[in-house]
Amino acid sequence: MTELAAVKAALKTQAVETPSWAYGNSGTRFKVFAQAGVPRSPFEKLDDAAKVHEFTGVAPTVALHIPWDRVDDYAALAEYAEKRGVRVGAINSNTFQDDDYKLGSVCHPDPAVRRKAVGHLLECVDIMDATGSKDLKLWFADGTNYPGQDDLRGRQDRLAEALAEVYERLGDDQRMLLEYKFFEPAFYATDVPDWGTAYAHCLKLGDKAQVVVDTGHHAPGTNIEFIVATLLREGKLGGFDFNSRFYADDDLMVGAADPFQLFRIMYEVVRGGGFSADVAFMLDQCHNIEAKIPAIIRSVMNVQEATAKALLVDRDALAAAQASGDVLEANAVVMDAYNTDVRPLLREVREEMGLDPEPLKAYRASGWAEKVVAERVGGEQAGWGA
Ligand code: PSV
Ligand code: MN
Ligand code: MN
Numbered sequence: 001m002t003e004l005a006a007v008k009a010a011l012k013t014q015a016v017e018t019p020s021w022a023y024g025n026s027g028t029r030f031k032v033f034a035q036a037g038v039p040r041s042p043f044e045k046l047d048d049a050a051k052v053h054e055f056t057g058v059a060p061t062v063a064l065h066i067p068w069d070r071v072d073d074y075a076a077l078a079e080y081a082e083k084r085g086v087r088v089g090a091i092n093s094n095t096f097q098d099d100d101y102k103l104g105s106v107c108h109p110d111p112a113v114r115r116k117a118v119g120h121l122l123e124c125v126d127i128m129d130a131t132g133s134k135d136l137k138l139w140f141a142d143g144t145n146y147p148g149q150d151d152l153r154g155r156q157d158r159l160a161e162a163l164a165e166v167y168e169r170l171g172d173d174q175r176m177l178l179e180y181k182f183f184e185p186a187f188y189a190t191d192v193p194d195w196g197t198a199y200a201h202c203l204k205l206g207d208k209a210q211v212v213v214d215t216g217h218h219a220p221g222t223n224i225e226f227i228v229a230t231l232l233r234e235g236k237l238g239g240f241d242f243n244s245r246f247y248a249d250d251d252l253m254v255g256a257a258d259p260f261q262l263f264r265i266m267y268e269v270v271r272g273g274g275f276s277a278d279v280a281f282m283l284d285q286c287h288n289i290e291a292k293i294p295a296i297i298r299s300v301m302n303v304q305e306a307t308a309k310a311l312l313v314d315r316d317a318l319a320a321a322q323a324s325g326d327v328l329e330a331n332a333v334v335m336d337a338y339n340t341d342v343r344p345l346l347r348e349v350r351e352e353m354g355l356d357p358e359p360l361k362a363y364r365a366s367g368w369a370e371k372v373v374a375e376r377v378g379g380e381q382a383g384w385g386a
Contacts, residue, residue, distance in 0.1 A: 011345075018059050039376065107191045114158060142192070143191050210236050213241070215254065232277075267313055270307075
């Protein structure tokens with residue numbers, strides 16, 4: 001295989017998971033601008049996700065969020081997805097929306113609240129069993145607002161105990177993906193604030209526990225690719241929640257704010273063998289003012305473009321420059337790849353996959369947006385507050 005053929009082959013195998021909550025209405029705490037035609041049920045979210053896969057060819061799975069995507073029959077939901085050419089991806093738990101969770105969930109001082117939270121996580125594993133999902137994605141809003149509010153170490157002990165119970169319940173081919181976030185909603189101390197804390201818990205739990213890197217969950221200036229390289233080196237990178245941030249956890253389209261950062265991250269993934277390993281490339285975004293399906297298609301394309309550029313880095317030339325201490329040349333090799341216009345290459349890849357080379361144009365011409373606006377009246381509010 002020529003090198004370009006290998007790059008194309010890799011791009012064809014890439015899979016980007018889209019989040020069910022990105023298809024519904026969402027907003028900030030100030031206002032939700034409702035859009036016409038948004039899904040009214042988890043089934044309709046899958047219909048929209050199937051469209052993204054139809055036009056991109058690389059978005060075959062959809063992450064669910066419980067209870068936002070609660071249904072009576074999860075096996076039927078999975079079957080519905082499969083009939084539309086997609087599958088259920090990660091099951092995202094939600095231990096942050098009930099009044100009971102004011103002081104936390106699995107770290108709460110009251111054992112009764114902890115039990116309720118663990119019960120929810122175990123229910124999520126039941127849903128994984130019913131849908132064939134392989135990943136349980138855990139993000140905890142747990143933390144404290146004031147020094148002295150609770151015992152920092154005690155909360156870590158409670159977290160470890162809860163995680164261990166859920167870990168025991170996982171099947172052989174199921175994983176637990178632990179997500180960290182440096183602040184919010186708690187402001188003084190967050191119980192899983194960084195990759196180190198997530199890593200320490202996952203290490204103790206075992207091979208089926210891995211860390212999720214949500215690109216929006218870091219302080220400004222954080223070198224995320226270093227974290228990616230380190231986790232991959234340790235075999236503990238479970239996946240990504242991709243999105244973009246300008247200020248905090250903005251959940252904007254991945255690759256919009258800083259496409260160079262996304263490229264640097266994808267280079268470390270390629271370099272670390274994560275591209276062919278079980279690293280899940282998930283989106284965790286909300287589309288508050290832009291049309292949702294086109295924004296998700298655009299996001300998938302942004303991931304593809306960053307990946308293509310990462311695959312194009314001339315690693316032999318880079319290694320030679322690094323070994324000889326040629327700082328400028330090493331940087332030039334990386335920048336050459338980043339500055340390559342990979343859009344023609346991706347158009348070719350799509351044509352070879354039997355797709356329209358222009359997914360956004362093809363989606364717009366398909367009439368799907370007009371059809372759902374006409375058919376779906378009274379969309380549900382997905383995401384926060386659903
Ligand atoms: C909250 O910050 C958050 O965006 C996390 O990143 C989760 O992955 C997501 O919500 C869904 O629970
Ligand atoms: Mn996330
Ligand atoms: Mn987030």
